[in-house]
Amino acid sequence: MTLSPRLPPGVAYDAAGAGPAGAELSRMTELALSRGARTVAIGHGRSAAAAAAAAVFARRWEASGATVLTVVTWPEEAASWLRQATRFAAADPDLWIMAGAPRGWAQMTRRLLWSTPWQPGRTLAFAALGTRRAIGLVGAHNLQGLAGAITDGGTWTVCNGSIQVAPRNRETKT
Numbered sequence: 001m002t003l004s005p006r007l008p009p010g011v012a013y014d015a016a017g018a019g020p021a022g023a024e025l026s027r028m029t030e031l032a033l034s035r036g037a038r039t040v041a042i043g044h045g046r047s048a049a050a051a052a053a054a055a056v057f058a059r060r061w062e063a064s065g066a067t068v069l070t071v072v073t074w075p076e077e078a079a080s081w082l083r084q085a086t087r088f089a090a091a092d093p094d095l096w097i098m099a100g101a102p103r104g105w106a107q108m109t110r111r112l113l114w115s116t117p118w119q120p121g122r123t124l125a126f127a128a129l130g131t132r133r134a135i136g137l138v139g140a141h142n143l144q145g146l147a148g149a150i151t152d153g154g155t156w157t158v159c160n161g162s163i164q165v166a167p168r169n170r171e172t173k174t
Helices: 022-034 048-063 082-090 102-115 132-138
Strands: 039-045 067-074 095-099 123-125 147-149 155-159 162-166
Touching (some): 022 048, 022 123, 022 147, 039 082, 048 095, 067 082, 082 102, 095 102
Parallel strands (some): 039 067, 039 095, 095 123
Antiparallel strands (some): 147 155, 155 162
């Protein structure tokens, strides 16, 4: 990391997408449950898409009998993201869940790495964050084990300094 966790000036802002569809949301829940998690902390940017993803995930998670310990939002721009990062990491859940636009997420994640005991290997994130561009804003070498779902219900994982994508297996009909 540099002398500051902030991204340099001039990094482009991201347009908010439409948000995750059913396959992505289902896969996020499956991934969390398959890791044996019972508690999560959810963090998200303030776009409508990120807030909707977080809310739907929280409903599905609680419907499975598991617990959401906290929900923390972060802005796209802030002086340091320290307050949000501290609250998010302090929950110390089995898993952290993240949703948002890449630039705001990167700022928050850089602060988490800089100032808290947050662990990327205990974190799942939505598809918008599982791209080379998003991961590159933080540095894949800093995010070992970070994983999530892609829009078709497949998965992505940061491993050995790169992002690896595994599309959902489709049954072929003959």
